[in-house]
Amino acid sequence: MRDRYTIYRLTPQDSSDERLRQLAGSLFDQNQDYRLDKTADGLTLRHGHRVVELFHASGGVWAADESQLWRPSVKADLPSADEAVLLAHKLSDKHRLLPPLDKPLAWGPPVTGGTWHAQRDLKTGQRQQRQLDVQVVFPLQVDGLPVVGGGGDFSFSFGHQGRLIGFSGNARQATPAFEAQAIPPEKAIEQWRAQCPKFEIQDLMSRPAYYAAPSHLGQDFLYPVHVVQGTIVSGKHRMPMRQVLLPASDFGPPLQMGQPQEIRPRNARAGHRATETSKHAPVAPRRSPASRSPSRPWEAGTSWIGSLGGLAGSQANAQGFINEWAAAGWHIDFNWGNANAFESDWRRNDDTWVDAADFVFYTGHADMNGWMLANPDDGSLSYTEVGGAPGKPGDLWGANDLEWVTIAACGPLQDNLLYPGGGDVLARWDGAFDGLHLLMGYGGITFDNTEEGGRLARYAKGGATLIDAWFRTAREIQPATNGASAPNGPNIYVGAMWVGKAGADPVSDHAWDHGSVSADPSSPSFLACMWTMT
Structure with a gap:
């Protein structure tokens, strides 16, 4: 059991258009003339079906050949999982796609998977299935602990004959900032249960991790969490709980359950909004329930x-x-x-x-x-x-x-x-x-x-x-x-x-x-x- 955790200050990666153009050339084609666009989240380069994006908040990257990635019509001669890992290492070494890390940050063993498609003919009942791509993920680790939250993985997707068709990831540079007092998992769970005492949970377990936010969100510090899992009991039904992140130190955002919702009126009908719709968002009048044709508003x-x-x-x-x-x-x-x-x-x-x-x-x-x-x-x-x-x-x-x-x-x-x-x-x-x-x-x-x-x-x-x-x-x-x-x-x-x-x-x-x-x-x-x- 740890008494303290190290909190790390995070520095975003470069999100300049120069880095974006370099990535586009490295990932796809050095000679293509990509169109540069600005979005609410960052910068985008596009040429035909190929797109590369950088997020301003983190310097995280998203790249895809949209004609190949997640397309059930594609029939590909795919590399094996081991071959895909070698391809990912080769690409990364050549173009520095995986940022170098200083201890205690490190890349964990690669995880392999991919995209699959299954289809059943309703007349014959025959089911066919095949793999569409091979994916290699390099997960970030801190002090030997996994990183959760979406901001700790780098992913490579390989299609026909090992061609790169997808790449994404984010690894903000992290430097030790200070030490924080650890919160034992049993105390964190006790505080969590006190905020939501009505549900029944079995097989409760927890494990430590660090939290890194998704690429579109800014984050100043990398901090520890308890990952809590279990089995929810709802009436006669038991189902796996969606895993919950609880504070593992006295630094970091507290757990907030949100505001109670008004009791639902007995005579409520669709369109009743005793809800939290944004005060700044225009809400159009509801279309007639009798209308079955595509007519606005949706x-x-x-x-x-x-x-x-x-x-x-x-x-x-x-x-x-x-x-x-x-x-x-x-x-x-x-x-x-x-x-x-x-x-x-x-x-x-x-x-x-x-x-x-x-x-x-x-x-x-x-x-x-x-x-x-x-x-x-x-x-x-x-x-x-x-x-x-x-x-x-x-x-x-x-x-x-x-x-x-x-x-x-x-x-x-x-x-x-x-x-x-x-x-x-x-x-x-x-x-x-x-x-x-x-x-x-x-x-x-x-x-x-x-x-x-x-x-x-x-x-x-x-x-x-x-x-x-x-x-x-x-x-x-x-x-x-x-x-x-x-x-x-x-x-x-x-x-x-x-x-x-x-x-x-x-x-x-x-x-x-x-x-x-x-x-x-x-x-x-x-x-x-x-x-x-x-």
Whole structure:
């Protein structure tokens, strides 16, 4: 047990356009004429499908060949995992892509994974699956401890014949600043439980780590945290807890659970906003519920489990999602949290709530079988409650307005392709698609945070496809590993599931007004899912 921890002062990497141009030449093609643009977060160079970005807040980098990265149509001759590690070392040595580190900072052993695609023909029942790329992640360590928070990994993605198609990472330089008094894990957990005493948790464990924020956020100091994991009990259901970060020293931000939400009115209808919609964000009038045609304004909603499940990040996570869409002129139909996040909104009363919106974001606890919600029903939504196949019973998600759902939790897209015991996601969640375009989530245990909802919406508003926006959000915010066992780890996979047919394939869907959107995939001919390691 440590008595003290070292706190490190962080210095951002260079975020100049000179470094950006050097990176573009190193990563892709020295002779290309890239277009320079400024964004709210930093600088971007683009040439065709190739893009390289630098974040002002950290000097972190994002680079991708968007014609190859996360594209199910790509058929690639891929290197082995060992060959990919050698390629990553060779590229890094040649172009200094991994910053040199001074003790006690060090690069941990590389973690390998990649992107996978699975598809089932609904007529024959045949399932096909293949790997689309190979990924190598170099995780940052401090004093031998892992770094969590999204700001401690460097990731290389290799496509056809070992060509680099993706690169991202952030390693702010760290120098010892001062010592801080350690907080024992049992004391930190006691303080945490005192702020949210109502939930039941079993198999509680903790491990030490350091926290480094995602690249889009500024951070002055690197500080220690306790990573807490366990099993949440919700009624008759047990599911892995989204991992929580608690202060491990007397330095660093205190744990804040957010403000209690007003009790939900009994006669509430979609559009009631006893919520925390940004005071500065314009909220457009709600479109007629009878309108089924694409007409503005569009609608968004959130359900979240925060203090009810011991999660300090959920409320702000959901708030970021609705703030971004409200600022774009969308109507916010609902923002229900904790005891207000009724399971019935997703099932018995979905026509009034979830299926009355175009885009719904959930954050809380989940597993492969469903996600935690509140009474008056049984406390979680199960795949057994959404129908047995696309369009059967045919009156849930997508029968009215809903196009896209994101579940920012510890599932529900686990699959045997990722780890044994994950089951068959294409058979498990096929009944969710009654016109729904995309079900986005994770294939394992993830970390509680405040950033997913806002980043997902921001990247979507920037013109990215929704799958690209979600995958990039997860890669920038979640670490590559979670320390869990199969089927929930040890690597973290983010995923998206969809149905389609000739002329209606939502794989390239954008948000309304920000790019193309597929026709509703009614009577689909196939089910598909794609995952990539974060």
